[in-house]
Amino acid sequence: MLYTGMLYTGTPGDDTFAGTSDNDTLSGGSGHDRLDGNDGDDLIRGDGGNDTLSGGAGRDTVSYASAGGSVIVSLAIVAAQNTYGGGTDVLSGFEDVIGSSYSDILSGDAGGNWLDGGAGKDTLVGGLGDDSYVVDNAGDVVQESGNGGVDVVFAALSWALGANIEYLTLTGSGHINATGNGLNNLLTGNAGNNVLNGGIGHDLMAGGLGDDTYYVDSTGDNVVEAHHAGNDIIFSSVSYSLFGRAVESLTLTGTGQLTATGNSLSNTLTGNTGNNLLDGGGGADTLAGGSGNDTYFVNTMGDVVVEITGGGSDLVVASASYALTDIARVEALTLGGTGHIDATGNGQANSLNGNDGNNRIDGGGGKDTMTGGLGDDTYVVNSVGDVVIEGVGGGYDSIILQSLDSNVYSLAETSKVEAVTIIGRGWINLGGNSLDNTLTGNTQQNKLWGMDGNDSLVGLGGDDTLIGYAGNDTMLGGDGNDHYHLDSAGDVAVELAGEGWDTIYVNFDFSLVGTNIENVGASTSYGDYNLTGNEVSNILTGNYGHNLLDGGAGADHMRGLDGNDTYIVDHANEDCDETESSGIDLVISSVDFDLGYGYDNPLDNLTLTGSAVKATGNDLYNVLTGTSGNNLLTGVGGNDSLIGGEGNDTYVISGHDVVVEMDNGGTDEIRAEMSYVLTDATIENLSLLDRAAALDATGNTNNNVLTGNSYANQLRGGQGLDTLIGGGGNDSLVGGAGDDWLVGGDGHDTLYGGQDSDWYLFAVNSGEDVIDSVEGHTFHDRIDISAYTGGVANEGMLTQVGDNTIIDLGGGNSITVTGTSVENTLLCMVW
Numbered sequence: 001m002l003y004t005g006m007l008y009t010g011t012p013g014d015d016t017f018a019g020t021s022d023n024d025t026l027s028g029g030s031g032h033d034r035l036d037g038n039d040g041d042d043l044i045r046g047d048g049g050n051d052t053l054s055g056g057a058g059r060d061t062v063s064y065a066s067a068g069g070s071v072i073v074s075l076a077i078v079a080a081q082n083t084y085g086g087g088t089d090v091l092s093g094f095e096d097v098i099g100s101s102y103s104d105i106l107s108g109d110a111g112g113n114w115l116d117g118g119a120g121k122d123t124l125v126g127g128l129g130d131d132s133y134v135v136d137n138a139g140d141v142v143q144e145s146g147n148g149g150v151d152v153v154f155a156a157l158s159w160a161l162g163a164n165i166e167y168l169t170l171t172g173s174g175h176i177n178a179t180g181n182g183l184n185n186l187l188t189g190n191a192g193n194n195v196l197n198g199g200i201g202h203d204l205m206a207g208g209l210g211d212d213t214y215y216v217d218s219t220g221d222n223v224v225e226a227h228h229a230g231n232d233i234i235f236s237s238v239s240y241s242l243f244g245r246a247v248e249s250l251t252l253t254g255t256g257q258l259t260a261t262g263n264s265l266s267n268t269l270t271g272n273t274g275n276n277l278l279d280g281g282g283g284a285d286t287l288a289g290g291s292g293n294d295t296y297f298v299n300t301m302g303d304v305v306v307e308i309t310g311g312g313s314d315l316v317v318a319s320a321s322y323a324l325t326d327i328a329r330v331e332a333l334t335l336g337g338t339g340h341i342d343a344t345g346n347g348q349a350n351s352l353n354g355n356d357g358n359n360r361i362d363g364g365g366g367k368d369t370m371t372g373g374l375g376d377d378t379y380v381v382n383s384v385g386d387v388v389i390e391g392v393g394g395g396y397d398s399i400i401l402q403s404l405d406s407n408v409y410s411l412a413e414t415s416k417v418e419a420v421t422i423i424g425r426g427w428i429n430l431g432g433n434s435l436d437n438t439l440t441g442n443t444q445q446n447k448l449w450g451m452d453g454n455d456s457l458v459g460l461g462g463d464d465t466l467i468g469y470a471g472n473d474t475m476l477g478g479d480g481n482d483h484y485h486l487d488s489a490g491d492v493a494v495e496l497a498g499e500g501w502d503t504i505y506v507n508f509d510f511s512l513v514g515t516n517i518e519n520v521g522a523s524t525s526y527g528d529y530n531l532t533g534n535e536v537s538n539i540l541t542g543n544y545g546h547n548l549l550d551g552g553a554g555a556d557h558m559r560g561l562d563g564n565d566t567y568i569v570d571h572a573n574e575d576c577d578e579t580e581s582s583g584i585d586l587v588i589s590s591v592d593f594d595l596g597y598g599y600d601n602p603l604d605n606l607t608l609t610g611s612a613v614k615a616t617g618n619d620l621y622n623v624l625t626g627t628s629g630n631n632l633l634t635g636v637g638g639n640d641s642l643i644g645g646e647g648n649d650t651y652v653i654s655g656h657d658v659v660v661e662m663d664n665g666g667t668d669e670i671r672a673e674m675s676y677v678l679t680d681a682t683i684e685n686l687s688l689l690d691r692a693a694a695l696d697a698t699g700n701t702n703n704n705v706l707t708g709n710s711y712a713n714q715l716r717g718g719q720g721l722d723t724l725i726g727g728g729g730n731d732s733l734v735g736g737a738g739d740d741w742l743v744g745g746d747g748h749d750t751l752y753g754g755q756d757s758d759w760y761l762f763a764v765n766s767g768e769d770v771i772d773s774v775e776g777h778t779f780h781d782r783i784d785i786s787a788y789t790g791g792v793a794n795e796g797m798l799t800q801v802g803d804n805t806i807i808d809l810g811g812g813n814s815i816t817v818t819g820t821s822v823e824n825t826l827l828c829m830v831w
Helices: 822-828
Strands: 007-009 016-018 025-027 034-036 043-045 052-054 061-063 072-074 080-082 088-092 096-098 105-107 114-116 123-125 132-135 141-143 152-155 167-170 177-179 186-188 195-197 204-206 213-216 222-224 233-236 249-252 259-261 268-270 277-279 286-288 295-298 304-306 315-318 332-335 342-344 351-353 360-362 369-371 378-381 387-389 398-402 407-410 419-423 428-431 438-440 447-449 456-458 465-467 474-476 483-485 492-494 503-506 519-522 530-532 539-541 548-550 557-559 566-569 575-577 586-589 605-608 614-616 623-625 632-634 641-643 650-653 658-660 669-672 685-688 696-698 705-707 714-716 723-725 732-734 741-743 750-752 759-761 768-771 782-784 798-801 804-810 813-817
Touching: 072 080, 105 114, 167 177, 177 186, 249 259, 259 268, 332 342, 342 351, 419 428, 447 456, 519 530, 530 539, 605 614, 614 623, 685 696, 696 705, 705 714, 782 822, 798 822, 804 822
Parallel strands: 007 025, 016 034, 025 043, 034 052, 043 061, 052 088, 061 096, 072 105, 096 114, 105 123, 114 132, 123 141, 132 152, 152 167, 167 186, 177 195, 186 204, 195 213, 204 222, 213 233, 233 249, 249 268, 259 277, 268 286, 277 295, 286 304, 295 315, 315 332, 332 351, 342 360, 351 369, 360 378, 369 387, 378 398, 398 419, 407 428, 419 438, 428 447, 438 456, 447 465, 456 474, 465 483, 474 492, 483 503, 503 519, 519 539, 530 548, 539 557, 548 566, 557 575, 566 586, 586 605, 605 623, 614 632, 623 641, 632 650, 641 658, 650 669, 669 685, 685 705, 696 714, 705 723, 714 732, 723 741, 732 750, 741 759, 750 768, 759 782, 768 813
Antiparallel strands: 080 088, 798 804, 804 813
């Protein structure tokens, strides 16, 4: 009560004073006073003496707070009453009374009184009205009769309501408790941490700001808390729901099959030993069951379920994505509603059930049973014993094989799952069913096969094998050296650049152009397939049929196996590999090419194209065909056919090789490993190769160049204007008809130009050579020793010896011109 009116303090004498219509405070002093409050809610203290005190109109309070001892005061007595510690007073018109600091007895009247005993151990006795009691001592006693109104106790310490009192309010800020009785109580806490226990009856409990604890034992009990007013908990022996946004925790007691329901806060709901249903409501809740078979309703991803070991067979029903933890020890999880949410198991053998949304169901450890619904579901399988159940028309469903050991898995034909993905490091092989499957491997070496349907096979890392089988399949190998088996032209293999060294196997014509795949091979033993590479270095492998292998731009390796195979070569480092007795094979090359050693690599024929120059055979009977350019065709072993073209071609022959040249096909040369006669009029030149033997070369009617080797050769020029070059041995050069050039080279050579005007050319260190006569008058033969004289004539070098002329070149080098005089010889000299 706020007293804002007159403040009057009496004298030691006998005072008489009347208050105003305001809320006055009147004190009589030590005399025998007469005080009248008049109107207003007044506070009147008689102090010492025998006083007559009247409250007047309003709600007035008589106070004995200044009494020197215990007082006994009754508001029901209108006559003079001995209050003991406060004198003998006459009281009238008062509703409320305040005791002393001693142990008082205060009694009300039939109205609604406020009885405040003060500090001592007081006895407060109400009446018929709605009384209020203030207690602040554990020894205080409150007495109420039946039908004595609706009464309230204001307690500054822990307090339990006695009989017939309905309300209890805790005051101050101490951590104190309020306990009800058998009535329908209203218990109100203070700012401290209170324990409110309504007892029997339908109680209303309001905690206040502290961390309060409520005990509920009736479905009619209600708890009222302000938002953000502490962290509060209810202990309930009946099913209970947390309303509003105030109480955080609810614990079920006893053994009954009870339900605990949370609110929008982050609640902690704790079950008892019975079969409980715990529903956290909104917020990130913690739900802890007991030993019964409990059901948990989870509404947010932040909800946590905790179960004890051996705590029954429990079920979580979740309307949000949820994971059963090993701490939870819950066996079953069912997704509610139609949302796209997830279910995750724990280490036990779980039963996980999806809803009609798109669910991700992860069994975790243990042998789990996972059942989807109508949506596009994803199942995570972690154990060989896991079971996935999908119905017809249950969406597009996927399985993730996670952290499994190396094994072989296949989708059952009765399974309605379309896709499987492998995660972890197990070496797992995986097969599909008749649906359009998507099978995805991991970073290890996987084998994936699709069966029927238009499948998508994804290898990811590792050296994978992808087999599409029937249908138009798409295969992506990823990193690693992958192998693709394509069974129809509708199959597609996809690789990114730098993802390994990959191979495709096909049973139809195939080209690697436009792909990042390096190798292609025939997947069946027979069939005439054309296989084409791309711009990188490829490996192309045929079969027992007649294959055409075209490596493309890179340095390719092509292997034909059996059959009459054709190889297209366009890189200098390309390699063609054939097996023994493997048909008649042809290499078509736009670069220089060597057929290799025939018995190890039995390639038969070689045709040059484009700008290619050189074609080299092997030990087999080869057909080497040049271009229109200047070619070098080398037969090596075998009886080869060397076919030139329009250019200036060179043929290297051995054995019984056949050279074919077209008319007017350039200036051509044969390089022979044996004695050879130019019988073909289309060949101009002939050179003898060093093979540790003295060989002969014979020209034809063309203007030939005949060149010897380092041994003793016999060169015969024929009818044209020939050039004969002896080489290093003791050669015999016969020019024949026409104006010929003869060069003996090293060694003791014999040169005979024949008729017409011939030219004999001697280089430094030409040896001791013989010219079989010259003619300086008629045919104008020439002896060219300018390599020795440097253009300076020196007739002293010539000496007549019998019928011969000796030309001394010095240094042991000389020329003997037989049957010719010095005079005639001088006519032939070229100094």
